[in-house]
Amino acid sequence: MKKSLLLVALMMASFVMQAQVRTPAASPAGSVTATVGLTDIKISYFRPSAKGRTIFSNNATTLVPYGKIWRTGANGGTKISFSEDVKVEGIAVPKGEYILLSWPGEKEWTLALNKNVEMGGDMKKYDAAQDVANFKVKPGKLANKIETLTFNVGDIAADNKSAKVELAWENTSVKFTVAADFDAAVIASIDATTKAEKVAPYDYFQAAVYYLETGRDLKQALAWVNKAAEGMNNPFWVLHQKAKIEKGLGDKKAALATATASLEAAKVAENRDYQMMNETLIKSLK
Structure with missing residues (x-):
């Protein structure tokens, strides 16, 4: 009898511990x-x-x-x-x-x-x-x-x-x-990454674009974007940034040729955004 009561008590205690009323806060x-x-x-x-x-x-x-x-x-x-x-x-x-x-x-x-x-x-x-x-x-x-x-x-x-x-x-x-001022951190990252023994083409691309957008050394940006283009087989988005760098350097002839190449590659890829951006860039170079 005592064992039965103990078993019932344990079962009830277990149920109480498991049961929990949940309502929205x-x-x-x-x-x-x-x-x-x-x-x-x-x-x-x-x-x-x-x-x-x-x-x-x-x-x-x-x-x-x-x-x-x-x-x-x-x-x-x-x-x-x-x-x-x-x-x-x-x-x-x-x-x-x-x-x-x-x-x-x-x-x-x-x-x-x-x-x-x-x-x-x-x-x-x-x-x-x-x-x-x-x-x-x-x-x-x-x-x-x-x-x-x-x-x-x-x-x-x-x-x-x-x-x-x-x-x-x-x-x-x-x-x-x-x-949030991130310029110092980005420049430190660029310096460390581009001076590494092995640099990925996309890292060169990112460094070049950042230099372009922040008005830094465009000759250095051009050197980096050339390495990026070579390493990635001249994709249209890299060529577009290269054309903008060349324009910034005052080399309209080179910029026009690069933007035209980017436009043609964007047409093949059926990327309308880059087609439009290149068309606008080309107009600014004529």
């Missing part, structure tokens, strides 16, 4: 990642929803009152990390992970990146001395309501050196700029 976890230049940006946060409530206002009873410190999310707050040193709204920020804090306002927001990520959502632990950046930005109005707090990394610059981090909730949008 009120503020589910979210994350967004992006690469700007050579820098990885990651934002990890918990996403509250409006659920019919007023989110931002002067009313002290609203969900996020103006002028009060906010963890910029729910639960443990919002964390943002950078894989390399960056500038946030012009302020130098070392690579690492930070908690994003904010003081919302109708016409101006104050935001801070704080080193004490362990504070989580407990704003009583906030110490301004731990801020690595503290800055002000102007909020914008969204045409369409955003029900759930959403972060995004967008507006990446054409030169890939900056982007905008955006917080969007209700009808409010708040953006701040993150700038």
Whole structure:
């Protein structure tokens, strides 16, 4: 009898340990990642929803009152990390992970990146001395309501050196700029790679294009792109960049011949993008 009761008790205990009620989180976890230049940006946060409530206002009873410190999310707050040193709204920020804090306002927001990520959502632990950046930005109005707090990394610059981090909730949008200067790292990589005992043709190509796009030594760029073209059997995309380098050097005759060869190769490959780019380049050389 005792053995039977013990067996039943063990079975019930096992069932209790295995059974687990799961329901959707009120503020589910979210994350967004992006690469700007050579820098990885990651934002990890918990996403509250409006659920019919007023989110931002002067009313002290609203969900996020103006002028009060906010963890910029729910639960443990919002964390943002950078894989390399960056500038946030012009302020130098070392690579690492930070908690994003904010003081919302109708016409101006104050935001801070704080080193004490362990504070989580407990704003009583906030110490301004731990801020690595503290800055002000102007909020914008969204045409369409955003029900759930959403972060995004967008507006990446054409030169890939900056982007905008955006917080969007209700009808409010708040953006701040993150700038990532990668030039020194790229030049160091080019120097090390092109001086190696064995260099891949594509590495020569990348080095040549970077020198072209940043206005560096075009004679060196031409030497590299020639090695790339030889090593890859003159593909149309390499020839196109070579023609642009030759144009930059003032050798229109050579540039025209190279661009024409690139155009013909692009036609064979049925690559309309490079056909159009070469046609435009050829017109500029006549």
